[in-house]
Amino acid sequence: MTVKTLHIIGCGKVGRTLARLWHEAGLFSINGIVNRTENSAAKAVSFIGAGRAIATISALPPADLVMIASGDDQIESLCSELAKTHSLDKTTVFHCSGALSSSILKSAKQSGALTASLHPVKSFADTADSVKTFAGTYCGMEGDKEALAILEQALHKCGAKTFAISPQQKILYHAANVLICNDLTALMEIGFQCYERAGIPREFAVEITKPMVAETIHNIQTKGTACALTGSVARGDMQTFESHLQALKDWDSTYAGIYEQLGKIAMDLAQQQKRMAA
Ligand SMILES: NC(=O)c1ccc[n+]([C@@H]2O[C@H](COP(=O)([O-])OP(=O)(O)OC[C@H]3O[C@@H](n4cnc5c(N)ncnc54)[C@H](OP(=O)(O)O)[C@@H]3O)[C@@H](O)[C@H]2O)c1
Incomplete structure (x- = not known):
């Protein structure tokens, strides 16, 4: 042939x-x-x-x-x-x-x-x-x-x-790819900038977060997003959430806005987690 x-x-x-x-x-x-x-x-x-x-x-x-x-x-x-x-x-x-x-x-x-x-x-x-x-x-x-x-x-x-x-749904399919790949990269960039501002050099920040990033991805892929959610919102520590938000507002209003919006999604996941545990 x-x-x-x-x-x-x-x-x-x-x-x-x-x-x-x-x-x-x-x-x-x-x-x-x-x-x-x-x-x-x-x-x-x-x-x-x-x-x-x-x-x-x-x-x-x-x-x-x-x-x-x-x-x-x-x-x-x-x-x-x-x-x-x-x-x-x-x-x-x-x-x-x-x-x-x-x-x-x-x-x-x-x-x-x-x-x-x-x-x-x-x-x-x-x-x-x-x-x-x-x-x-x-x-x-x-x-x-x-x-x-x-x-x-x-x-x-x-x-x-x-x-x-589906050719008709491709644009939404692609938005999903962007959120999960490109925007995750952008989100991690904000996280690394926060570490740097807290006095932790970027290279060390990349190093110390490796196990946590790998665990998070593993938990999402094996347990689903609601069960994988940990941290202050999952625990209901809302004073901590507000303190994070204020610290970000004092530094960068765009980052504060992103934190607040993502926090709302995390709160929905925390509710789902509670319902699943009940
Ligand atoms: N990158 C990814 O992770 C990824 C993943 C999945 C799908 N895609 C898709 O794959 C496609 C290519 O993406 P890519 O990341 O490979 O892009 P890329 O690395 O920027 O390569 C694009 C190529 O197109 C050439 N080009 C641009 N305008 C042209 C023109 N008028 N005439 C002839 N050649 C031209 C460029 O030539 P020069 O080198 O001379 O500038 C370059 O070699 C896109 O549709 C993208 O959405 C990308």
């Missing part, structure tokens, strides 16, 4: 990770890579170990699949450029955004393509690490059946797991 050819338009963290895995597993033959600059495309080629940097979308030869792994805001216009310059009959065109559905690729569909979206539920902070840790990643998928069959097989062979997501 001939190996299908794959172009990548927008080959950053996600594009490089998937292309390297697929190349190493011999699943796709990596062909053209188009980035904003040819220099960046050449770096992607070097990381993947295959493909060739191509200056413009119009210069791409025909291929079986095209992955658009640019930032979300560029996907529609890059797809339109592809559709304007190519006949896409039976080509599979897909993107990796969690926020957008495959309907953003309508210009390709009108030109005969099969379209899909593939969203890895993973934080691609470091590309070399992402290649090593990709197996076991869950990928949310939607789109044309034939396109999904090809992509699911390629993902499963790299050890990933796939699940269906």
Whole structure:
């Protein structure tokens, strides 16, 4: 069976990770890579170990699949450029955004393509690490059946797991990813700033919180959020809660607002915990 050819338009963290895995597993033959600059495309080629940097979308030869792994805001216009310059009959065109559905690729569909979206539920902070840790990643998928069959097989062979997501609900699905991954990072940043203000250097703060962070995540994943909740709100120590709030108000009103709003969610969880224990 001939190996299908794959172009990548927008080959950053996600594009490089998937292309390297697929190349190493011999699943796709990596062909053209188009980035904003040819220099960046050449770096992607070097990381993947295959493909060739191509200056413009119009210069791409025909291929079986095209992955658009640019930032979300560029996907529609890059797809339109592809559709304007190519006949896409039976080509599979897909993107990796969690926020957008495959309907953003309508210009390709009108030109005969099969379209899909593939969203890895993973934080691609470091590309070399992402290649090593990709197996076991869950990928949310939607789109044309034939396109999904090809992509699911390629993902499963790299050890990933796939699940269906509703194209209509993708934006809420993606907001959930952001809250649990990106906003958790932002929340921990506030926590580390608090430690620093209390005289504990950041590196030591990162160190001393490691067991507590791991325990919290473990408890959430094994017992659920209501049972995992500990601390002053869970105990009903509301004077302590008010003292935290005042100390934060004296320092930073935005952080105080976040603490207060999260405290309300924690109070709801504490009520649930009490009901479960009764
Ligand atoms: N990062 C994550 O953790 C993550 C997780 C799941 C899904 N995703 C999704 O995956 C997609 C890619 O994200 P990413 O984090 O990999 O982004 P990224 O690292 O910023 O890479 C984006 C790539 O797109 C290229 N690009 C931007 N505008 C372009 C244009 N006009 N023409 C050609 N290439 C262009 C950039 O080229 P240059 O290098 O030349 O600037 C860059 O290589 C997004 O849809 C994102 O929502 C990301």
